[in-house]
Amino acid sequence: MTIDASLNERLRRVVRKHDKMKRNGVVHRVGRDGLIRSRPRLIRPQFPWRGLAVLVGLLILFKSVLFAQIGPNNYDLRVEALRQGTLLEQAGAVVMQPEPVTVAVGGYLKQFFFQR
Incomplete structure (x- = not known):
């Protein structure tokens, strides 16, 4: 050298x-x-809070679109069918449980996109 x-x-x-x-x-x-x-100074990687917020927002939007498209009765029937399934399906039923935000956004979307 x-x-x-x-x-x-x-x-x-x-x-x-x-x-x-x-x-x-x-x-x-x-x-x-x-x-x-x-x-x-060492900067350690931090938890990606923004990515988590985007993921939760997309999940709520997905649930709201399903709720608006198939209606509250059918949505509840399908979630109940998931509750009767395997352990993975039961976990999906917990995630897909309709909460007030999903119902509100689904009702808002229904009046604009899913009128019959």
Whole structure:
């Protein structure tokens, strides 16, 4: 390895470290020798709350469209049929249980899209 290649590699590491410090912040530590060392603050991945909210919203929209399309009586019959099935179907019945938001959005969608 030549001197220039070694210098370029060290320079690249220093620049990458300083970019992380700008992005994430800095943590200062005092070593045993009394020297203050600066390191980039570690950012741990956080739980994707926005993705969870989108997923819940899409689930409610899906349930509302089904509720509006097949009607409340048929919807309840189908959820009850799921309750009588296997363990996975029973879990689906718990998820597909009509809550007030599903009923309200389903009623709103029915008057615009599913009029007979």
